[in-house]
Structures are given as structure tokens and as C-alpha cells.
Amino acid sequence: MKRPGVLVVWLAALAAAAVLLAGPICPANAAPDERDPDATLGVVYADGRQTEDISLFRLERGSDELYISAFDLARIFKATKYWSPGVRKLVLRIDAHRYLFTLDTRVVLVDDEPVLLRVPVRYIDGSVMIPLEFIAEVLTPRSGDEVELDEERFVLTLGTPEYSITDISFVEDEDGTRAEIHLSEELLYHVDSETPGLLRIKIYGGKLNPLKLTIPEGRGLFNRVRAEQAEHDAYLFFDVKRTAARFKVEFETAGTVLERERKLIIFLEKGELPEIPDVDYAGKKMLEILDDETAGMEQEPVRVVAIDPGHGGIDNGKVGVSGVLEKDVNLEVSLMLRDRIAAELGIEVVLTRVDDQLIPFDQRVEIANSAGADIFISIHCNGWYNTKAGGFETLFLSPARTEDEARLAREENASIRYENPDLDPDEVDDLDFILWDMVQNEFINESSDLAEIVQRELDGVLEIRNRGVKQGGLRVLKGLTMPGVLVELAFLSNPREEKLLEDRDFRDDVVRGIVEAIRKYEGMRSAGYRR
Numbered sequence: 416m417k418r419p420g421v422l423v424v425w426l427a428a429l430a431a432a433a434v435l436l437a438g439p440i441c442p443a444n445a446a447p448d449e450r451d452p453d454a455t456l457g458v459v460y461a462d463g464r465q466t467e468d469i470s471l472f473r474l475e476r477g478s479d480e481l482y483i484s485a486f487d488l489a490r491i492f493k494a495t496k497y498w499s500p501g502v503r504k505l506v507l508r509i510d511a512h513r514y515l516f517t518l519d520t521r522v523v524l525v526d527d528e529p530v531l532l533r534v535p536v537r538y539i540d541g542s543v544m545i546p547l548e549f550i551a552e553v554l555t556p557r558s559g560d561e562v563e564l565d566e567e568r569f570v571l572t573l574g575t576p577e578y579s580i581t582d583i584s585f586v587e588d589e590d591g592t593r594a595e596i597h598l599s600e601e602l603l604y605h606v607d608s609e610t611p612g613l614l615r616i617k618i619y620g621g622k623l624n625p626l627k628l629t630i631p632e633g634r635g636l637f638n639r640v641r642a643e644q645a646e647h648d649a650y651l652f653f654d655v656k657r658t659a660a661r662f663k664v665e666f667e668t669a670g671t672v673l674e675r676e677r678k679l680i681i682f683l684e685k686g687e688l689p690e691i692p693d694v695d696y697a698g699k700k701m702l703e704i705l706d707d708e709t710a711g712m713e714q715e716p717v718r719v720v721a722i723d724p725g726h727g728g729i730d731n732g733k734v735g736v737s738g739v740l741e742k743d744v745n746l747e748v749s750l751m752l753r754d755r756i757a758a759e760l761g762i763e764v765v766l767t768r769v770d771d772q773l774i775p776f777d778q779r780v781e782i783a784n785s786a787g788a789d790i791f792i793s794i795h796c797n798g799w800y801n802t803k804a805g806g807f808e809t810l811f812l813s814p815a816r817t818e819d820e821a822r823l824a825r826e827e828n829a830s831i832r833y834e835n836p837d838l839d840p841d842e843v844d845d846l847d848f849i850l851w852d853m854v855q856n857e858f859i860n861e862s863s864d865l866a867e868i869v870q871r872e873l874d875g876v877l878e879i880r881n882r883g884v885k886q887g888g889l890r891v892l893k894g895l896t897m898p899g900v901l902v903e904l905a906f907l908s909n910p911r912e913e914k915l916l917e918d919r920d921f922r923d924d925v926v927r928g929i930v931e932a933i934r935k936y937e938g939m940r941s942a943g944y945r946r
């Protein structure tokens with residue numbers, strides 16, 4: 416996503432296109448996907464599809480009209496396509512309407528009514544190209560309020576999503592500037608201040624409209640805000656002025672409980688610092704300044720790590736397509752982890768089980784708590800009905816947000832049935848939601864930090880799909896008096912990944928990634944990272 420810079424790019428591309436047109440190679444001869452786009456259209460979906468950038472092309476000599484390929488258009492609008500090369504006609508069915516295009520013709524038949532475009536539909540190396548004007552002038556008026564094209568910023572919004580991050584407002588006073596993020600429900604967040612002058616707020620399970628929440632000019636100590644929607648989570652990037660001395664991110668402390676949870680406040684404090692002209696130096700300075708916040712909050716280094724091999728005994732966990740048992744993989748990887756953590760980091764490791772037996776959740780927690788562990792890492796393998804599902808993910812404890820996260824939490828929690836066969840699984844879920852915030856609440860920020868680091872380090876060593884950091888109401892992490900995460904290494908239901916889970920090199924990579932994550936997390940903590 417590069418919304419704020421898009422017009423600049425657009426103008427530069429215009430100049431480049433003019434040069435190309437004058438030269439011996441006519442860009443019209445290149446297939447649209449082989450040539451550089453003349454502009455980019457950001458598409459924001461309400462149906463959960465990920466925000467994406469679509470290439471736009473200028474095909475008419477001496478004209479500013481932009482084109483989108485019929486392929487992209489059909490995909491974006493989930494249209495049915497009929498292409499008839501003999502008569503050079505294309506039909507798109509979008510919702511209740513039928514649109515008939517004829518190549519090199521400006522007339523579009525909309526449900527048999529002719530509509531005249533400014534430029535003709537074109538055919539370039541295997542792609543039918545539709546003028547962008549079609550979206551603005553033909554599709555939008557027929558969409559109800561479902562389609563919105565911002566032609567100035569090149570953003571197309573489809574549908575009216577249920578946003579949970581609804582607004583950002585600013586309040587300035589003599590001490591500094593507050594940015595208030597308005598939420599329609601309670602959501603968890605993660606702050607990253609590693610890039611100087613930039614605060615990145617990840618809001619787990621958040622839904623926002625990037626078009627609305629990207630603010631080109633902030634107020635006070637905020638330069639601007641960039642908003643992005645990813646598949647599961649939302650991101651807000653706050654550009655911070657160099658005169659900001661310190662920052663603080665927290666939920667509103669005034670008002671009713673509901674109001675407090677519904678307003679996330681970023682407070683930037685004004686500093687005494689003069690404006691620093693040199694950019695590099697200023698950048699470094701900013702990092703020091705932001706890190707200063709943490710100076711008084713020195714944390715304990717990591718001394719003991721608890722590793723929890725999931726399942727065991729009569730509880731096999733997931734069973735692979737060719738019969739590999741999750742409990743065995745979990746234990747073997749955990750034993751490797753124990754040795755490598757001790758050897759490379761010199762950190763004491765406590766395991767919740769060292770052989771093939773079922774240890775109840777409570778007892779696992781008790782082992783970690785009484786060992787005074789500083790972090791808790793539970794090792795698991797994933798599984799799903801579809802054998803193509805794959806990848807690794809890291810979870811931390813919280814009320815599960817999405818269907819998939821709830822599913823994973825349910826499955827991992829199912830072990831409790833072996834501990835207490837009379838318990839109804841639905842009761843387990845209820846129990847989860849009552850208990851989840853009692854103890855772990857205070858560790859959620861650290862747990863999400865740890866989960867982000869583990870996921871990032873595994874991404875550096877594993878070739879399989881990165882499924883991201885998720886949150887789940889995980890029974891095994893309940894009652895821990897330390898930050899804890901659960902790692903799903905790969906899918907036993909996926910034949911290729913089942914093989915990997917048995918593979919020495921793959922296990923080595925996993926162990927290397929987790930050891931590195933502990934090292935990074937430890938570094939962050941002992942440097943007095945803020946939250």
C-alpha cells in the first residue's frame with residue numbers, strides 16, 4: 416500500500432509513458448502484466464479479502480484515461496465472464512446486471528441499454544482492457560452504496576464493512592498531543608517502536624477502512640497516520656515528529672469501563688529538544704528518545720524457560736495422514752529445544768513432560784509457575800480436514816476472535832476431555848472465557864510481543880507458509896504467571912508437512928528459530944523494552 420505517494424508516482428509514470436511513446440518500442444505492444452503500470456488502484460474489500468493494489472494502464476496516445484484489465488475487474492467484482500473472440504465481445508455479469516463490451520467500441524450495453532464511454536474498450540496482447548471510467552460512471556451508480564471510487568487517491572472500496580476501528584481524533588494541549596483511536600469493541604494491540612520516528616500499532620482482529628483512517632496531515636506531534644487492513648488484523652502507522660520526547664499507549668483511563676476499553680490513546684509528550692537538522696542523527700536520536708521511556712522500568716532478564724510438549728499418553732493430539740502422532744513430534748522437538756537453549760543461551764529449561772504421559776493443563780501451568788519460569792512456550796502441530804492447509808503459526812492467550820482461532824483453541828483445549836471425561840466441551844469453552852483474563856491479562860502485552868518475535872524468527876528459517884500471530888482462549892496458557900505462547904509448527908494433515916515434521920533438518924530449523932526468538936526477546940526485555 417502506498418496511498419499517500421500515489422499521485423506522485425502517477426505523475427512520474429506519465430512522464431515515463433510519454434518518453435516510451437516517442438521511442439521505438441510502443442508500450443501498447445507489451446502485455447499489460449509485463450509493462451510497468453501507469454498508476455495503481457488500491458482496492459479495499461468489506462468481505463474479508465485482503466486489501467490489494469491493482470495495476471492501471473494508459474493506452475490511448477495523448478489521453479489521460481486509465482484502463483483496468485477485464486481479468487482484474489472480474490476478479491474484484493466477482494463477475495461471471497463470457498469472452499467471445501470471434502465477435503470480439505465480452506460479457507460481464509456483476510450482481511444483477513449484465514454488461515456487454517465490444518472491442519474498439521465506446522458503447523457498453525448495460526442490460527441492453529447503451530451507455531457511451533469516453534474511450535473505447537481495447538485488446539492488448541491477450542487482455543481485454545476496460546476504461547476505469549466504467550467503474551466510476553457505470554458500475555458505481557448501479558451498486559447502491561456498495562462501490563465507492565475515490566479518483567483523486569485511487570482507492571476503490573467495495574461494500575460497507577463492519578468496522579471495529581472507527582475513527583482517529585487528535586487532542587493537543589501544552590504537554591503534548593493525544594491521538595485517540597476509537598474502537599467499537601474491546602481489542603488487543605501490540606506496539607512496535609523499532610523504527611525511529613514511527614509507531615506501529617497492530618490491532619488484533621481489528622477491521623478498519625484504510626481510506627478513512629489514513630490521515631495525510633496529523634495534528635501537533637503527529638505528522639501523519641497510515642492505516643492498513645490485513646487479513647486478520649489492522650495496522651496503524653503513526654509518523655511522529657522529532658520534537659516528541661516520549662510516548663505512551665494505553666486504554667482511556669477516564670470514563671465508564673466501556674468507554675475506557677473503547678478508546679486507545681497514544682500520547683506523545685513534548686520534549687525540550689531542539690529541532691535536529693541531520694536526518695540520520697535525528698533518526699538515531701529518536702530511537703534513543705523512544706527507548707528512554709523504558710529506562711526506569713528495567714525488567715528481569717530471562718533466566719528460566721518452560722517448554723511444554725503438547726498432549727501425551729492417551730491423548731495423541733493430531734494424527735498425521737500416514738500415522739505420525741502429534742504427541743511424539745511435540746516431545747522430540749521439545750527435547751531438542753531444551754538442549755539447544757541450555758547450550759546456546761545458557762538459560763535453564765524446565766519441561767512439563769519428558770516422556771509419553773498425559774499431564775493435565777493445570778499441572779503443566781503449576782510446573783512452570785513453581786520453577787519461576789520467565790516465559791512459557793507450548794509446542795504443538797496443527798491439523799485440518801483439507802490436506803492442502805499448511806504453515807506455522809503462533810498463538811497467545813486472549814479471547815479467540817475469529818472462527819479459525821476459536822476452532823484452534825477448541826481443538827487444543829479438547830485434551831481436557833481426557834483429564835475429565837465427564838466435562839462437556841461447551842462447558843470448557845465457557846470456563847475459558849470466564850477465566851481467561853484472571854491471571855494472564857497482565858501478561859498479554861508481553862505474550863503478544865513474544866508471539867510476534869517467535870513468528871518472525873520462524874519465518875526466517877522455515878519455508879512453509881507463515882500463518883501469522885493469532886490469539887486464542889488457550890486452556891494450557893491459563894493461570895501462568897509469565898508470558899506464554901503456543902506454537903503450531905506445521906500441519907500433520909498435510910502429507911508434505913507431515914514428512915517435514917519428521918525431518919531432522921526441518922526440526923533443526925524450528926529449534927534454531929525458537930532459540931533465536933528467545934535470544935531476541937531476552938535482548939528486548941533486558942534493554943528495558945517498554946511493554
Ligand SMILES: [Zn+2]
Nearest residue numbers: 725732795796
Ligand atoms: Zn496440539
